[in-house]
Amino acid sequence: MEVVETCGKGTLSAGEPSTKRSITSIYDDDEVVGFEKDAEIIMKKLIRGTKERDLISIFGMPGLGKTTLTRKVYNNPYIVDHFDVKAWCAVSQAYNRRTLLVEIFKQTTNNEIKIKEDDDVADMLRRVLIGKRYLIVLDDIWDVKAWEDLGICFPQGEYGSRVMVTTRIEQVAKDLQHHSFPYSLSFLTSEESWELLEKKVFRGESCPRDLLEAGLQVALHCKGLPLVVVLIAGMIAKMDRESSLWLEVANDLSSIGLGEQSMKVIQSSYDHLEDHLKPCLLYMGLFPEDHKIPVDDLLKLWMAEEFVLNAEKENMEEASRVCLSNLLNRSLVMVSGMRINRDVEYCSLHDVVREFCLRKLTEDKYMQLAMPYNPFQQLHSTESRLCIYIHDDLVKQLDHSDYQLDKIPTLDFKETNSLEFIAHPKLNTWNNRYSNPLDLVVKLRFVRALHLMDVLLPNSWATAIQSLTQLRYLAIYVRDFELKWISHLHNLQTLQVQSSKILHLKAATLWEMTKLRHVNINCLSVVWKDNYEGTLLENRPTATNIKPLQ
Template identity: 30%
Template structure:
């Protein structure tokens, strides 16, 4: 009400956004009928906009205080009459439940800007509509936390903030209560959001139903699964992973998916789905026959007494028809992973697994089924993982994600992974890549986008030729080999590489070249002299994120020079022996986020940081008091200059 009635003469559009059913209309209505607002505005009109709206019906409604009446006038005549009726009055118009920018665009011409404080409120589930139409910052209707929800309930029921009858505190599941009744009122409201989705987003949204209720969903894992399920439509200029990110942002913008945490670059890191929306997904599962969800959603593979068996699965999981992911917890050390079967502990039910598209593979004196439809294979083992050569892993010709973790034990990959052209993501914890020259197959892994936690990767022409489109690379080095042995001068040949992580190699920057495409660089335990930072900058003109962990650079002093990192937006330094740091605002001209963690020796943050006009956040974790105090001085100085955008986060 304060925003609506303050001394702002120009016509403004106030968007109220949030999930369907969260209370946007209730908030707008309570404001609309408030006596002060009623007194302030000479004319008030409430109009509900449907998904399939008629501009004629809207204009007639606006002219008749929201009532539907017959009219023979043309659209132009109706619009002109509305404009004139509003022209000399201070008016408030509420457009409730707007689903597209088109509805408001069609009407804005008829809303005169009288410069007398007239206002328009619109409620919408779509953030894109709010941003496109709103001339005022959107008001986001958020969820109440548990404490506020409980207090509200007690106030409404008992007229006090505590429950006088403790035996009443144990209540049923809220979702089940919300859906009681013959018409399932809540789900009907939410179904409008689902029905409004474009066809390519519907399977992506429904896929959230396979996750457990209240489950935190890592965005990187979700998008990988979308890709392997075939939900993502390829485009010319973007990878499937980039398109998947666009899809997720669209669902977030429609307030169907909730963001729990974000990365330093602002991208969603962990998301979740509201319980009622998950119920909607499950209901649509049944209607569309989209995915068969077994009662046991988690298939556990573990070592059994018979060492000839790689694992066992519960009989209830035999109903799964399109197996796309197998999670193995413990694998026998002597087992050939190439023969990994979907094996049922109930021998007489093994035949039922024929429903999985499979090929027979001999293992010991038994014949098991080999799931060739697998697209994602994740193995977590507490013993060594050594593939037997020659391996049959390439029989998994649909495999797109290979994720192996032996929890500190040895992993040996077979050379046959060079014969799997569908692979998009290989993540193996501290295992070397096999030499591609051993393979007789000359397949190029054109789809491979990510290669993570590879040990002692040696760059060679053969490696570069086989994975030309790599975009994300994470390498860890162990042993005493000279850094020159690994061929870092070949790095620039990865023309598509955007993100690079290097751990534990003491190299010289003078003989290294980086691809100009690189946007993010993470270095850990590399012990590069701080004075070589200038060299690094000259090699990375397009770098946007720089993360330095555990003495990535060594020395006590960092004196920056003009021109360093002209495009850097995020700088993170974690655990360094740095004492003194000197810079001016020209060194990081567009820096947005500075994060310092466990900087126990650093004396203070350079005051010039505060003069960077784009800086939005300084985050400090486990730093000296003098560092915290210097950050507070920077914040106070900026606030005194009218800069309210800078935030300080200290823990």
């Protein structure tokens, strides 16, 4: 256990340093197989050619490796040295212009300049980029409008600046053409497919001779799609090393058409998962497209939703880390950010894997999405768990007089009293001009996980949350906070509080919440009213971090 207080009061007490298992995967290889010729061509487009700002577009079908190629070029030391500033953002189908501009601005300024709510970020970004040779990557653009929204913020000039765009739509790439022609990404050759498969399965070792022929057949029938190769590698790496089993996989692949191959392979990988891993993966599909999911939060959410069983592990935290490692090693989940120690900090889903998860959720009625209200929608599911994804569009529509929470079929309490609801965390920032999110949340009586860190809650928050007795995960941003206001939440496992005030808390109340496992209080200062002994916070199985606001 490690207990730290850094609110200007000094260290209260400290236990042994954490010995938690690192989360790694076969995705954390520095070397990328294939794309050598492609990378060389793209690098020439970036460095040579016109001095004017140019747009380099790469297009190809999902799973072909557009983002992987772009990342390979983006991180090349020669490219890093060539440009004054760089920034990368994922655009996707649904995007928020200001959010993207803020992300680009932070990267181009190394997050040194703070942004206020009423700042004109577009103008600030233009000023930062003027006179510099910049490289901006806009990953996964779906239409020209996205470029029109963002491109106006990237100044012209004869400095050799470049914008790289990836898209799965050829016409979009053509419409975006400036000086350079769009680049069509090719499929992997059979040799490259085998090299990638061998590397992912055997982790740098050579394939045994008795598996070589079967392995080559598997690689051949992946039809040159890198995504299919790594998914198949993740699956057969868990199988017995018998050529007959691998040949069965190859035969199955040979019968699948190119268009449906990715989905079929994901289905096969999903079918081979242990039962407890399936809801963990499907849950991740509810995060927005290209969302970088913080691993620490994800593991706590899995525990709150009771997806993770403490089977033959020291604790739930260890069990949840093992679950994520298993999904990473099957290549169903990707690493999208790592710490210096090579531990995974952020993870994400490939677009195609996320699409599969959303289909699966609907088909199996394992969970049901409550998207923007549709008056013609019918409630078909009688399952015991529904997943409510609270997002901007839903909040805006609920704010309208015609849309009332209890009119959404999935929330018809008269018919579904036994349902347990999940309010999915965070993801989209609630705009303060819309209705108070608490008006929506309090109706979800069985909510387990609630993340409201993106909006300052009114002082009535404590009263509103009184009825949410099933909460296991609570993250809030408030002015005032007292532990007694949430002490009745006997199932609470994770508590995160952000406040700009000095908080006066009673440690004894904290210890009375017997299921509490993780506490993070981020505030100006904390005063423990009844903490007279330096050892009071010790000898409790809780990782408690009390931090000052950054």
